[in-house]
Amino acid sequence: MTGMDVTERVLARADANGEAALERLFALLRIPSISTDPAFAADCVRCAEHLAQELAAVGFEAKAHRTPGHPAVVGHDRSASGRSALFYGHYDVQPVDPLSLWQRDPFEPALDTLPDGRTVIRARGAADDKGQVMTFLEACRAWREETGSLPIPLTILLEGEEESGGASLPPFLREHAAELKADLGLICDTGMWDSETPAIVTMLRGLCGEEVVIHAADQDLHSGMFGSAAANPNRVLARILADLHDAGGRVTIPGFYDGVPELPEALRRQWEGLGFDAAGFLGAVGLSVPAGEKDRTPLEMLWSRPTAEINGMGGGYQGEGFKTVIPAQASAKVSFRLVFDQDPHAIRTAFRDFVRARLPADCRAEFIEHGSASAIGFDTADPAFARARDALTAEWGREAVFIGGGGSIPIAGDFRRKLGMDVVMAGFGQKDDRVHSPNEKYDLDSFRKGTRSWVRILGALAQRPAAS
Template sequence: MTDIENILARVDANFPSSLATLFELVRIPSISTDPAYQGHCRKAAEFLAHYLAGFGFDASVRDTTGHPMVVAHHAGHSPDCPHVLFYGHYDVQPVDPLNLWSHDPFEPAIREAENGDKIITGRGTSDDKGQLLTFIEAVRALKETNGGLPVRITMLFEGEEESGSPSLRPFLEANRQELKADFAMVCDTGMWDAQTPAICASLRGLVGEEITIKAASRDLHSGGYGGVAANPLHVLSDILAGLHDETGAVTLPGFYDGVDETPTDIKAVWDALEKSQSSFLSDIGLSTPSGEKGRSILELLWARPTAEINGMSGGYTGKGFKTVIAAEAMAKVSFRLVGRQDPQKIRESFRAYVRSKLPVDCRVEFQAEGASPAIQLAYDSPLLAKAKAALSQEWPKPAIVTGGGGSIPIVGDFQTMLGMESLLVGFSLDDDCVHSPNEKYNLPSFHKGIRSWVRILAAVSDENGPGSI
């Protein structure tokens, strides 16, 4: 393999054309949620397939019941080299409200931010067109320098990530054998700060439930029935209040089964990071963490499960006042999961708990609102160690291992459907305004992101064959 510095030099030489490619892709308004942009979504897919074919990939646009997928394959330098599946999405969020943009969202440009940073502006620059192109451009530089690739690569780009990915799971199921690889790589996360790259080693899973408590056959006059008739709002409030104890822990039986303690060395890094970000709560007008007592903010966000009430309704909520006892009350509740928590067992435990708290004359209805397990890349994974070392060579500060408080369902599908771990490395920043007006991507994030993937791919291209990483 050619010395990595030669490949990085190719990245640098290619950078003007890499920018031109990003600009061309961003100019395509591939808004997946709006049917009016259906043709633009297909145009973006065709653009990517054509571009990949231009430097040796077997690339095709695959139809689905929604927007098309892009699938591309390239052999590695040897039959037994590792096989990587890279995932990204070419669709973008709507740009409304348009009047809040300081520039045309689909006419990208390099501008100077207020702090002096060079930025690339436009919808999709950070989420996810710029991010997926960091990987593509790294592969192009490898191919142009060496004539081949150190790993076997499959790329999968979808066009519905911003609208719920309705076609993705059926597509994975139908193409399971074609898409299965040794591990997946995803570039849809971010850095800790502009100088510090990050690998997201965990994502919380999710269980959603809508519950409705019903009692009387109709709303009742509180003067005629108050103190006598069961009040669903009282019952619901009591049930929800009992989800946590005085320490902030969730009370559901078996809730913490499969939840491991975070390694001490990882917690020490997180504690140091937290001290450098002391404004996390004050920025939103708060001061004290409300979760489990004795846990740091980052540990609560990245490594602990939650039970949250997302909405409640019942009775009269309009203007003025109405003395009524509601016939029913509803709440939406979500659980963020970590480690090996079983989504189905959490759902069953919650429903059993609710039923155990129902008084006479009350009944309950449940509606499931999705479920996905947590994702955890082992902290001692060789893959994680190699990627961390590679990133640390490229950026001013050493790479850190973080967690994700949210969920990325595709990563769970890679694990459950294809049996693959995922390496989540991204180069976006908190101020990139993804999903908001004036989305941007820092110019160094794009450039050094490409260089970073070159280093990572070189690091994982062991001579010991698939699975050795």
């Protein structure tokens, strides 16, 4: 029986498992594994143990490993021969705030029907990343149940701190490098090019996260008694943040663009050929005018240009009613998405120098680090990329494309730098999944066809090269 015949049998098995697979996903989604909030630490442990049991049920030798933070789940099944792979996903999720904007309990998953007729899975973590993780686990389950084994040697690594900085993962990779080493990395934490076209992400931006706190008086002050005479941290911080960009949208931090080359012409033409609909991209979220660098296209800004974004601000009274107070401190969280050879550590230092240079008398700045990662790109000459692209094309009926990614997945860079692996990043998220927002969803088709896609990819990776 040919490899193609076997894959068709496994696809049929995945289809037959559809309802049970959905129930298994729902059970995972009900666990509120919010990694950034200590109140949910026990739930993160429970989620890790749940996944270790799921891996064991699929035939993996699995364990939830303790770390200084949340557990890391590792499963091995190396019984097959051939080129080995390490699959990565994360089980932690973002906080649900503001809860009032959710249509239902974020951790009570349900199927919804959208106005366009699509059926979606509604829950926190449905798209990021529990639904995506389960597409891979269900593909492994189908291979195991139909053939008795997996097509290639596999290790699965599921972490619990991706949404909260991932401080425990780099040392875990160093300590377990020999155990995790494989020939190829696989990640399912990305999305489709459009609703019908699958994609493999070959480059990702890096990230640098900073929190700055401006301190002035040693207590909150009555604005009638101290207004204008006392430094106001809110006003100081607002001026500093406003200085981050010039009128053309460029970041003004000295040295910020060091390591950022112009986009190669061949890559520019390839991206232009994708037919990106900038108006539709912004229109889908109620906007119409690109707000970044005036001389760059939206796709350039998303994939090949760095950013400085203010993600949160606070200072003074923000409760009901009104309170005339000059706060003792004000804070902001600022993230930098990095590209090409930008050094996140140099960016962090430059930002802090930028803030300090703008501090007036009687004010001081405190800085809190929130993780960093360099940008990463992969050479698609590895045959695994072509095989994965062909497998995706066969499943979705549209030619899969290689694209850049605007987000950051630090583990992809760690796989390259610490474990020496190229990484195929294939995911099935849609642009309207509301990731990190209230009412997050994952298309039911993304879950089911995502599972079938991984069945095909695993089968394709197991193929031996043709004899010359």
